[in-house]
Amino acid sequence: MALPKYTETRYRIWHYSYLTICGFVFFFLIAPLFVIFPLSFNAEEFLVFSEGMKRLDPDAFSLRWYHDMVYGTKNPWGLAAKNSFIIAIFATIGAVILGTVAALGLSSRHMPFKGLVMATLISPMIVPLIISGVAIFFFIAKVGLAATHLGIIIAHIILGTPFVVITVTATLSGFDHSVTRAAASLGSDPVNTFMKITLPLILPGVISGALFAFVTSFDEVVVVLFLAGLDNTTIPIQMWTGLREQLSPTILAVATCLIVLSTLILVTAELLRRRSERIRGINR
Amino acid sequence: MSSETQKILTTDGIPLEVSLKKAEKKNKIKAFLLVAPLLLFIIITYIFPIGEMFTRSIDDRMVTNMLPKTFKAMETWDGKELPPEEVFAAFLSDYRALAEKKEHGKLGQRLNKEKNGFNTILKKLWRKMEKFEDGNAKEQIMAIHKRFRDVKYWQAIKRTAPPYTMGKYLKGMDMFFDEDGKVVQVEEDRRIHRILWLRTLEIAVVVTILCFLMGYPIAHLLATLPMKYSNLLMICVLLPFWTSLLVRTASWMILLQQQGIVNDFFVMIGLVADDNRPEMMYNKTGTYIAMTQILLPFMVLPLYSVMKTISPSLMRAGKSLGGTPFVAFWKVYFPLTIPGIGAGCLLVFILAIGYYITPALVGGASGTLISNQIAYHMKETLDWSFASAMGLMLLTGVLVVYWIYNKLVGIDNIKLG
Numbered sequence: 001m002a003l004p005k006y007t008e009t010r011y012r013i014w015h016y017s018y019l020t021i022c023g024f025v026f027f028f029l030i031a032p033l034f035v036i037f038p039l040s041f042n043a044e045e046f047l048v049f050s051e052g053m054k055r056l057d058p059d060a061f062s063l064r065w066y067h068d069m070v071y072g073t074k075n076p077w078g079l080a081a082k083n084s085f086i087i088a089i090f091a092t093i094g095a096v097i098l099g100t101v102a103a104l105g106l107s108s109r110h111m112p113f114k115g116l117v118m119a120t121l122i123s124p125m126i127v128p129l130i131i132s133g134v135a136i137f138f139f140i141a142k143v144g145l146a147a148t149h150l151g152i153i154i155a156h157i158i159l160g161t162p163f164v165v166i167t168v169t170a171t172l173s174g175f176d177h178s179v180t181r182a183a184a185s186l187g188s189d190p191v192n193t194f195m196k197i198t199l200p201l202i203l204p205g206v207i208s209g210a211l212f213a214f215v216t217s218f219d220e221v222v223v224v225l226f227l228a229g230l231d232n233t234t235i236p237i238q239m240w241t242g243l244r245e246q247l248s249p250t251i252l253a254v255a256t257c258l259i260v261l262s263t264l265i266l267v268t269a270e271l272l273r274r275r276s277e278r279i280r281g282i283n284r
Numbered sequence: 285m286s287s288e289t290q291k292i293l294t295t296d297g298i299p300l301e302v303s304l305k306k307a308e309k310k311n312k313i314k315a316f317l318l319v320a321p322l323l324l325f326i327i328i329t330y331i332f333p334i335g336e337m338f339t340r341s342i343d344d345r346m347v348t349n350m351l352p353k354t355f356k357a358m359e360t361w362d363g364k365e366l367p368p369e370e371v372f373a374a375f376l377s378d379y380r381a382l383a384e385k386k387e388h389g390k391l392g393q394r395l396n397k398e399k400n401g402f403n404t405i406l407k408k409l410w411r412k413m414e415k416f417e418d419g420n421a422k423e424q425i426m427a428i429h430k431r432f433r434d435v436k437y438w439q440a441i442k443r444t445a446p447p448y449t450m451g452k453y454l455k456g457m458d459m460f461f462d463e464d465g466k467v468v469q470v471e472e473d474r475r476i477h478r479i480l481w482l483r484t485l486e487i488a489v490v491v492t493i494l495c496f497l498m499g500y501p502i503a504h505l506l507a508t509l510p511m512k513y514s515n516l517l518m519i520c521v522l523l524p525f526w527t528s529l530l531v532r533t534a535s536w537m538i539l540l541q542q543q544g545i546v547n548d549f550f551v552m553i554g555l556v557a558d559d560n561r562p563e564m565m566y567n568k569t570g571t572y573i574a575m576t577q578i579l580l581p582f583m584v585l586p587l588y589s590v591m592k593t594i595s596p597s598l599m600r601a602g603k604s605l606g607g608t609p610f611v612a613f614w615k616v617y618f619p620l621t622i623p624g625i626g627a628g629c630l631l632v633f634i635l636a637i638g639y640y641i642t643p644a645l646v647g648g649a650s651g652t653l654i655s656n657q658i659a660y661h662m663k664e665t666l667d668w669s670f671a672s673a674m675g676l677m678l679l680t681g682v683l684v685v686y687w688i689y690n691k692l693v694g695i696d697n698i699k700l701g
Contacts, residue, residue: 011609022505025498029580030520032535033527035545039538048543098322105318110311117319124330128638128682130655131675134662135333138340158330161322219528221641222655226662239530243645247537255531262526270522 033259040065040252047247065253076238077254084234087149088217091156095213098157099164100206104198106165107172118165125162132159133223140227147229155223160213167212171205171276204276211269215262334679341673344449347441350391351378355445363442366435372422375441376413383410399440405429452673457481477657477674484654487571487643488636494576495632496625499583503624506584507591521588525581533642536574540565540646566648574646579635583628590624626693634682654678 003015043062044050052060069077105111106118124132136155137146145151179201183193199206221236228237235254242251292300348355353374361367382388388410395402408428416424426433443461454460454467458475462468469475506514506521524532539546547561556562564570594617602612640655654674661671 018501019505022502025502025580026517026520028498028577029524032532032539032577033524035538036531036535047538047541049545098325102319102322105315105320108311108315108318110308111315111319112312117323120331121319121322121326124326126634126682126686127334128634128655128678130638130640130658131334131337131679132330134658134668134671134675135330135337137662138336138668139329139333154329158326161326165322215526219530221530222659225659236528236530239528239534240641240645243530243534243537247534251534252538255528255534258528258531262528262531263523266519266522266526269526 036252036255036259040249040256042249045249047249065249068250069253072250075250076233080233080235080238083232084218087152087156087234088214090153091160091217092210092214094153094157095160095164096206096210099161099209100168103165103168103172107169121165122162124158129222133226136223137226146227147232149232152224152227152232155227156217156220159220159223160216163212163216164209167209168202168205171202175201204272208269208272211265215265337672337676340669341452341676342448342450343669344444344451345447347391347394347444348447350382350387351375354378354441358442358445363439367438369422372425376421376425379409380413395440395444398444399437401431402437402440405431452670453677455670456674456677480652480654480657483650484637487575487653488633490572491575491579491636492629492633494572495580495583496629498576499580499587499628503584503587503591506588508596521581521584524577529578529641532578533574533645536570536577536646537565540570540573565646568647568650570646571643571651574642575636575639578642579632582631582635586627586631587621587624590621594620623693626689630685630689633685637682638678
C-alpha cells in the first residue's frame with residue numbers, strides 16, 4: 001500500500017499513524033499467546049520471568065512442568081485429555097452426519113419453510129451459551145444421562161451442528177446440480193451419487209464444519225460444568241478449576257500444547273478454505 | 285385462457301401441469317426428509333427444553349399440592365375477615381397429612397417467604413396438634429398463637445393457591461408481591477439483581493464498542509493489502525480465534541498480574557512507580573481488556589468479508605470527483621460497510637452478554653455477571669425455576685436485540701470467515 005508521490009504531508013502522517021494503530025491492534029491480538037510459551041519452560045514455580053530466563057541461562061529453563069503434566073501423580077490431565085478427545089470426536093461425527101444431511105435438504109430449492117427451519121437449526125449458535133446450557137441440562141437430566149459421556153456428547157452435537165450446517169450450505173451454494181443429474185441419468189442411485197460425486201466436491205466445507213464442531217466441543221466449558229461428573233472431567237474443566245484455585249505452571253504447559261493444537265487446526269482450516277474457494281471458482 | 289388452449293399431456297396421458305406438481309411435491313418431501321432428522325433432534329433436545337424452562341419458571345404447584353383441602357375450602361371465603369371453621373379444619377387435616385409424610389417443614393419454609401413469622405407458628409402447631417380434641421379446629425388453632433388470629437396470615441396462604449406465579453421474574457428484577465398482592469421493590473441495599481443486569485449490559489456494550497474501534501481499522505487493512513501480506517496478517521486474527529478461550533484467559537492473567545509483564549513494562553518506561561503498581565486484574569479493567577481481545581476476531585471476520593467485496597475503484601472515483609480522502613471514506617466507503625458493522629457488533633454483543641468464564645476469572649468481585657448468577661442457582665442453590673426465569677429474561681433481551689438488528693440492517697447470513 002505504497003502512497004503515491006503526490007500525497008500531501010497531512011495524509012502521509014495520517015496514513016502512517018493508521019498503520020501504527022493497526023500494528024498495535026495486531027500485536028494486542030497475537031502477543032498474549034506468546035507469553036505462555038517461554039513461561040511454560042520456567043524452572044521455577046513462579047509465573048514471572050526469572051532473572052535467569054532474562055539472561056537466557058539454560059539452567060533457568062526446564063521441562064519439569066511438562067513432566068508434571070504427563071506423570072504428575074495428582075494430575076487429572078491424562079484422564080481429562082482422554083475424555084476431551086473421546087467426547088469431541090464422537091460429537092464431531094454426530095454433528096457432521098446430522099448437519100451435512102440437513103444442509104443437503106436445506107440447499108434444495110424445493111425445501112419448504114426454509115427460513116424458519118434454518119433459524120431453528122442454527123438457534124443453538126445464536127442463543128447465549130448459558131441459556132443453552134440450562135435447557136440442555138434439563139433435557140439430559142430428564143433422560144437420565146447426566147454425568148455420562150453420552151450426555152455430554154449429545155450436548156456438544158447440539159452446539160456443533162449449526163457450524164456444520166452453515167459451512168456446508170455455504171459450500172453447496174456454489175454447487176452445480178447438473179453433475180448429480182448427469183450421474184442420475186447415467187443410472188446411479190442417489191446414495192451412490194452422493195458418495196461418488198457430491199461428497200468429494202463438498203468435502204472441504206464438510207471438513208471445515210467438522211473442525212468448527214471439534215473445536216466447539218473441545219473448548220466448551222459452560223455446558224460441561226452443568227453436566228460433568230468426576231469421571232467426565234475434560235481439559236476445559238480442569239483449566240477452569242486450575243485457574244480459579246491456583247495458577248500453576250503445569251496449566252501453562254497444557255496451554256502450550258493447546259496452542260500447538262490450535263495452530264494445526266488453523267493451518268488445516270486455511271488450506272481447506274482455499275481449496276474450497278478454488279473449487280467454487282472464487283479465484284482472485 | 286388456459287382452459288381454451290389444448291392441455292399439454294405427458295406420454296402417460298397425464299396433464300403436464302399435474303405431473304409437474306406431483307414431481308414438485310415429491311422433491312419437497314425429499315428435501316424435508318433430509319432435514320427432518322436434525323430438525324427433530326434439535327426440537328426434542330433443545331427447543332422443547334427451552335419451553336420447559338418457561339413452565340418451570342412460573343411453576344408454583346408446591347403449596348397447591350400440599351394443601352388441597354384448604355384451598356378447596358377457601359374457595360368460598362371472601363378473604364376479608366378470618367376464615368370460617370371449615371377452612372381451619374381443612375388446614376389442620378392437610379397439615380396432619382404433611383406431618384405424617386414429614387413434609388411439613390417445607391411448607392413452613394415456603395409460607396415464611398410469603399409472610400414472615402409463619403415458620404415459627406407452624407412449628408408450634410406441629411408440637412401442639414397431638415393434643416387437639418376432635419372438632420372446633422378454629423378455636424384450638426387460634427389459641428396457639430396470636431398470629432393465627434391475624435387475617436393477614438390466612439390471606440398469605442390464599443395467595444399461594446394458584447399453581448402459577450410470576451414471582452421468580454419479579455425476583456429477577458428485585459421486586460416481589462407484597463401482602464396485598466401488589467408489586468413492590470425490595471429495599472434499596474438488597475437490589476442485587478438490578479446491579480448485575482446493568483453490569484452485564486455495560487460490559488457487553490463497552491466490549492462491543494472497543495471491538496469495533498479496534499476491529500474496523502485492521503479489517504480495512506486486511507481487505508486492502510495485497511493477498512501475500514494480508515494472508516500473513518490474517519493469522520494474527522485466526523490463531524486467537526481457534527485457540528481455547530481458557531488459554532487466552534490464562535495468558536491475560538499472567539500478563540495483567542501485579543508483577544506481570546504489562547506492569548513491568550509500565551515501570552520500565554517510567555509510567556508508574558515500582559512500589560505503586562496498579563491493579564489491572566480482578567476489576568473491570570481486566571475484564572474489558574481480556575474480553576476485547578477474545579471477542580475481537582468475531583468483529584474482524586464479518587467486517588473483513590464485507591470489505592473484501594467493496595471495489596477499491598469506488599474510493600478512487602470519490603476522490604477524483606473532488607472529495608478529500610476523508611470525505612470519500614465517510615460518504616462512499618463507510619456506508620457500504622454497515623452490513624459488516626451490524627453483523628460484527630451483533631455477534632460480539634450476543635457473545636459478550638452471555639459470557640461469564642473470563643469475567644469470573646479476571647473480573648474479581650466486579651466480574652459477577654447475570655450468567656454467573658444463573659450458573660450459581662443451577663449448581664449451588666438448586667433454585668432451577670429462578671435460574672430458568674433469569675435465563676428467559678436474558679433470552680428475551682437477546683431476541684429484542686435481534687429484532688432491532690433485523691429492522692435496522694436485516695438479518696444476513698452470518699459468515700464464518
